[in-house]
Amino acid sequence: MQLEGKRTIVTGGASGIAAATVLAYAREGASVVSVDINDEAGQRIADEANRLGSGKVTYRHLDISDQDAVNHVFDEAVTLLGGLDVLANIAGNEAQKPAEDVTAEDIDKIFNVHVKGMFFTNAAAYRAMQAHGGSIINASSGAGVTGYPGSPVYSAAKAAMLGYIRTVAFDWGDKLIRINAILPAAETDMTKEHFGAMDPETLARYKALYKSKIPLGGWLGTVEQIAAVNVFLASDASSFITGQAIAVDGGWTMVR
Template identity: 45%
Template sequence: MDINDDKGIAVANSATKAGPGTVTYMHCDITKQDHVNRAFDKAVTELGGLDALAAIAGTEAIKPAENLTGADMDAMINVHLKHTVFTNIAALRTMKESGGGSIINYGSHVAITAHFLEMAAYGAAKGAVLAWTRNVATEWAKYNVRVNSVCPSVWTPLARRIVNDLGEEEKKRFSDYFKNNVLLGGDLGDIKHPANLNVDGGQVFAR
């Protein structure tokens, strides 16, 4: 699911070619609840059910907190919090009927610790994801639906682009920050994909 149809179709075709199984691409704006509901209804029909959801969509922004605007906050909240809420609710509808399931919401290390980069808006939105997760984990346990959050500190294509746009001094501060704060290796983690699956940093999930 994505709004970038060309890349989404390419990822689906590449994943299907790599196998096993097949991947179907669907256009979906995850900030709009009606889009999400339609996409999940179609996915459940094609898959024959839904056992797990990984709510992983995200975007990042670097801006001094004192200069943030309503538009800046809307962008962060819409993508991070609304998408989490809408996809979780859509998944729950099916999981309740089938007797349970697992939901994994992606937070961030920035949600639980300060960052030297100016990421207050991003951290606030991810912090809201963690609060949502704690609450619905308690509320939905009666349906045998587990809701957890992970807070990764990993390289993504978006993170690499942001760092590449930094000045040399800021790049050094970035490197020094992780050398001092990541005890295993001194750097962000990395996401590995099968060599024959060209997903350009995207994520592929299958039932």
């Protein structure tokens, strides 16, 4: 088991890539505190993970855009786990709107989760890891590197995450805390909702775009494929990797 003895926190653990990561971490022997705002689904994933018979998973409610709540829940989680070795910060949301129509509310909705949430959770993880090191993984996106049609706020937030990660890798490296980003492209409930809301003409245009941009299969991957990379980044096998944006998207984002 690659993560036996690892003490981990996963944000967004009720669904999608984060839920798959909770299951993968448990399967690999980690102790996990999974957090989300969807308590019913979050607890269901935790129960499923515990039936795997390897690592132990506990679920807690948390809105990562609330700094006081982050500090409280992370302190509780670190006490429960007996320390912290890994944070996989995967919680996110998405919205599309033309740049010329974006409001302050639109910006806050996305930036509060992706940017503020990253600042708050990563700082809380730093406090728990600074004495012994650890691994922090943040879910960014190829949208923050190459852009994504119709999603200016989301793309801007994901780009901000990359700037943060590259800077903090320098600032926290002397504490042996490594921090990396994944740039995932997987079929999730969020993406299904995203595409399901499109009219046939728009959907056909997006399918053609994906086919032209993704060398491996011309479509999105699976959440399990992303979770496998999160296992690697949580493990000691990645102990000399930091400040990187690792694209797990079939080749769409070829980071230079």
